[in-house]
Amino acid sequence: MSTQTAKAQTHESMFDAVLARLDVAAKLMNLSEDVATILRNPMKQVKVSLPIMMDNGKVQVFEGYRVVHSTILGPSKGGVRYAMDVNQDEVMALAAWMSFKCAVANLPYGGAKGGIKCDPRAMSVGELERLSRAYAKSMKDVFGVNKDIPAPDMGTSGREMAWMLDEFNKVTGEDSPGVITGKPIVVGGSLGRDAATGRGVMVNTLAALKKMNLDPKSVTAAVQGFGNVGSHAARLLHEKGIKIVAIGDHTATFYNEKGIDIKAALDFAAKNNRVLKGFTGGTEIGANDLLTCKCDVLVPAALQNVITEEIAQNIQAKLIVEGANGPTVPEADHVLNERKIIVVPDILANSGGVTVSYFEWVQNKAGYYWTENEVNTKHDEKMEIAFSHVWNNAAEFKTSMRIAAYITALQKIGQGVTLKGNY
Numbered sequence: 001m002s003t004q005t006a007k008a009q010t011h012e013s014m015f016d017a018v019l020a021r022l023d024v025a026a027k028l029m030n031l032s033e034d035v036a037t038i039l040r041n042p043m044k045q046v047k048v049s050l051p052i053m054m055d056n057g058k059v060q061v062f063e064g065y066r067v068v069h070s071t072i073l074g075p076s077k078g079g080v081r082y083a084m085d086v087n088q089d090e091v092m093a094l095a096a097w098m099s100f101k102c103a104v105a106n107l108p109y110g111g112a113k114g115g116i117k118c119d120p121r122a123m124s125v126g127e128l129e130r131l132s133r134a135y136a137k138s139m140k141d142v143f144g145v146n147k148d149i150p151a152p153d154m155g156t157s158g159r160e161m162a163w164m165l166d167e168f169n170k171v172t173g174e175d176s177p178g179v180i181t182g183k184p185i186v187v188g189g190s191l192g193r194d195a196a197t198g199r200g201v202m203v204n205t206l207a208a209l210k211k212m213n214l215d216p217k218s219v220t221a222a223v224q225g226f227g228n229v230g231s232h233a234a235r236l237l238h239e240k241g242i243k244i245v246a247i248g249d250h251t252a253t254f255y256n257e258k259g260i261d262i263k264a265a266l267d268f269a270a271k272n273n274r275v276l277k278g279f280t281g282g283t284e285i286g287a288n289d290l291l292t293c294k295c296d297v298l299v300p301a302a303l304q305n306v307i308t309e310e311i312a313q314n315i316q317a318k319l320i321v322e323g324a325n326g327p328t329v330p331e332a333d334h335v336l337n338e339r340k341i342i343v344v345p346d347i348l349a350n351s352g353g354v355t356v357s358y359f360e361w362v363q364n365k366a367g368y369y370w371t372e373n374e375v376n377t378k379h380d381e382k383m384e385i386a387f388s389h390v391w392n393n394a395a396e397f398k399t400s401m402r403i404a405a406y407i408t409a410l411q412k413i414g415q416g417v418t419l420k421g422n423y
């Protein structure tokens, strides 16, 4: 693979980091300037102030965002994140990635993202419910089953989606379960959705190992993050015979060269407020040591911007499968490429979640629900096709998988723009 990468310069803005990769891909594939211009500008940006009565009797105002990046290939789709570092620029970047991700996974969707600047771990259940309802209410003209469809992301889960659905239905007077995905099963969720992003990480890892002629049973992996994506990814990779030597979350990080007992770690987290602090199945190491530890596969599945240029120089893994969105800064791309470390990029590697969200939406529209086996089979098939497209584009354009994934997305979105026309 060539060392064609995003420019080695510092990108303080996450959206600029998206554009840097877009520019590299656009140049390589000779993308029409008109298409690039459209995609450089998110279609709609909404910022709201959400006053919430806190348990202490005082009102606190939270910032909420929703950015619709594009609707060229269909209604916009994208999660809602609760975190303290949520801001306009981050949501713009995440929304653009959703447009590209849906196109790579061949889903009939555009891209969007939402978020609330808050610390969900420091809030009571009641406060979180009031905040989620206020957000859904404020988005009544943005969300819609054929318009813009949210889902869980960092800091949110089926619980928040159920509150948002209920509030949205109340304010619109509709009963439209497909307007939100990632819901609990009893209120119209899909079997397999909870584990889907981790499952996609597993399918992509196996596909890459096959191309690298590596037997999963002789491979070790380190997984950063033990939330929705990381815990399911670790469990499913472990089930495929991969030895998980390191796991970690925001509270603690562990290494065990003999392999971590993932079931024990899952049981421990389930009983300990979903965190790993206090787990005894490995030696405690520093958070960044997980990224550079001795392993064959590295799965960053927590935060963005963790693989910096410096960390990239010290990574020992041969393969990185990006469970998180944006874990690698653009400046690290060239280091990883030069070191011939294969990176299955976020817009491919974590597209399993939105793929099963799409299945949930289809099931909601049909009012007919599939078995978990049907969901998983259809998911795996779609992931394998997406992986092959990106892999083949990497070979054809002599570039990294990351730039090839952008090319794969831009080919589809570009066709959409041309066919719809009328600008």
Ligand code: NAD
Binding pocket: 152, 153, 154, 155, 156, 197, 224, 225, 226, 227, 228, 229, 230, 248, 249, 250, 251, 287, 301, 302, 303, 304, 323, 324, 325, 326, 350, 351, 353, 354
């Ligand atoms: P989550 O909130 O369920 O879990 C996040 C995990 O990251 C937790 O284990 C947390 O402890 C850990 N973490 C936080 N700060 C950390 C730190 N400083 N060091 C190490 N670990 C840290 O979130 P999630 O849904 O698993 O999302 C994780 C990433 O995957 C995000 O980038 C998200 O955008 C992306 N993603 C999620 C989905 C999905 O379906 N949930 C889909 C696609 C992409």
